[in-house]
Amino acid sequence: MARRIGYGACNWTYRALSAWLAAEGCPDVNGISCLLAAQDMSPVSVLNADGRSAFLIVADHAGNAFPRSSGRLRLNVADQERHIAWDLGIAGACRSLSDLLDTAVIQQNYSRLVIDCNRPPGTPQSIPEVSDGTLVPGNQGLDAAARRAREAEIFHPYHARIAAELDRRQAAGRPVVLIAMHSFTPVFDGIRRPWQVGVLHHRDSRLAHALLAELHRQGDLTVGDNEPYDVGDATDWTIPVHGEQRGILHVGIEIRQDLIARPEDQAVWAARLADALPRALARLEGDKERVSPLSCKG
Numbered sequence: 159m160a161r162r163i164g165y166g167a168c169n170w171t172y173r174a175l176s177a178w179l180a181a182e183g184c185p186d187v188n189g190i191s192c193l194l195a196a197q198d199m200s201p202v203s204v205l206n207a208d209g210r211s212a213f214l215i216v217a218d219h220a221g222n223a224f225p226r227s228s229g230r231l232r233l234n235v236a237d238q239e240r241h242i243a244w245d246l247g248i249a250g251a252c253r254s255l256s257d258l259l260d261t262a263v264i265q266q267n268y269s270r271l272v273i274d275c276n277r278p279p280g281t282p283q284s285i286p287e288v289s290d291g292t293l294v295p296g297n298q299g300l301d302a303a304a305r306r307a308r309e310a311e312i313f314h315p316y317h318a319r320i321a322a323e324l325d326r327r328q329a330a331g332r333p334v335v336l337i338a339m340h341s342f343t344p345v346f347d348g349i350r351r352p353w354q355v356g357v358l359h360h361r362d363s364r365l366a367h368a369l370l371a372e373l374h375r376q377g378d379l380t381v382g383d384n385e386p387y388d389v390g391d392a393t394d395w396t397i398p399v400h401g402e403q404r405g406i407l408h409v410g411i412e413i414r415q416d417l418i419a420r421p422e423d424q425a426v427w428a429a430r431l432a433d434a435l436p437r438a439l440a441r442l443e444g445d446k447e448r449v450s451p452l453s454c455k456g
Contacts, residue, residue, distance in 0.1 A: 193225050193307040201312040202319045205263040206256045212333040213261040213435060216320055217252050218276040218396055219245035219340060221267035231271055231296030241343040242289040243269045247418030248341040254428030259435070261337075264323060266316045271297065273308040275316050276340075276395050280305075283393070290346065320400055328404075335365065335439065336401045336408035341415045342386050354417060355427075356382035358410030360389040361402050365409045368438035375437075376430065386412065407442070 194201075203220075222244035224230040230238060237243065249265060256263045266275045271294055277284040285305060287297045327334040338358075344351055355373060359366030366383075373381045389397050389410060401408030411431065418424045 193227055193304075193311045195226055198225050199223055199267055200315075201266060201268055202316050203265050203267055204319065204323075205253060205265070206260065207262050209256065209260045209262040211259045211261040212439075213259055213335050213337050214320075214323060214327070215252050215256060215261050215263045215337045215339055216396060216400075217245070217248050217263065217265040217339045218316075219270045219274070220249040220252065220265035222269045223267050224269055224272060228272060228296055231269075231294055233271070233294065233296070237292055238269070240290075240292075241341075241415060242292055243271050245270075245339075245341040246415045247424055248339050248413070250421055250424040251341075251413060251418050251427050252339050254425045255339075255431055258428055258432035262323065264316075264320050266312070268312050273312050275313050276338075277393065278391075278395055279309045279313060281392070290343075317395070317399070320396070324400060324404060324406070328406075334406055336397075336406055337435070338396045338401075338408065338410040340410065340412045341418060342412045344414055344416045346386070351386050351414065352380050353382035353385050353412075354379050354414050356385050356387065356410075356412035358384055358387060358389050358397070358412060360394075360397060362405075362408065364442055365407045365438060368441040369409055369411075369434060371441065372434040372437045373430075376434070382412070407439075 222238060224238070233243075252263045252265065255261065270276075271286065271289060273279075273285055274283060285297050285300060285308060287294055324334060324336070342351065342356070357366050357370050357373065370381060370383055373379055391398050397408055397410055400406075413427055418427050
C-alpha cells in the first residue's frame, strides 16, 4: 500500500508528494512536516457538485478553520473571527447564490492566516506574519518544511479541485464561467470604504465590464471597478491561473462584509447577483433579453 502523508482525503501519496517537492526544489519528502491529522476537516468543500449552470463559484477565503497542530496560530478568539482570518459572510452568500443559479461551489475551509489560497506561494502575504496591524504569532519564523506542509495539504488540494472541475467541464464541451467570490472589510487602515460591491478583473475584462453595467443598472449601488482591490500576477492566484491562463470567462466579486453579516442579508445579495450575472453573460452573447441562469447548462 502506498504511504500517505497528512490528511487522507487529500490523497497525497508518498510518490506524488515527493514528485511535487522535487519540482519545488526540496526532493526529500522527510523534509516536510505533516500538518493535517485525520481529525482535521478537509481543506476543500464542494456544494451542489452536479449543478447545471455554466457558472462555477469558488471561494478562496470561505472558512476560518485551523489545523489542530497549529495551535490556532496562538491568536485570541476575537482575531480568529475578524476579517483578517476569513471573508466574513461569503460562504453563506455563495450557498444562497448556488441555490438560485444551480451552480457548483468550491470553497476553501481553512483560515487565510494559515495560508492564503489567493496569494502566490512563497510571497510574504501567502503566510502573513502581520495582518492589518495584528501580529500572527504562529506564523513567526516558520521554516521551509512548515511552509511546504501548508502549501501541500491546503493550498494545492484546493486549487487541484478547481482545476479538476474545469478540466472535466472543458473535456465534456460544457461552457464554464468562473466566479471568484470574496468579501471586504468596511474600514481598512482607518479609511471607510464607500463601495458596496467591487468587480475585479485584469487582462480579460469582458465579463467584468458587462457585470459592472448590470450592477449599475440596479440603480442603488456604489460599485467599485477594481476597487477595493485589483488583480495582478504578484498578488493573486485564482483569476490569473484558473481564469486567464485557460482563457475562460471569469470575474472577481467583492461584497462589503457589513452588508452580508446575517443570513437574510446574504440572501439579498445572492438575489442581486443571481439577477446580474445571467444578464451580464447575455450581454456578451448578444442576447438583450434576460436569460435563465441555466441557459448555458451542459
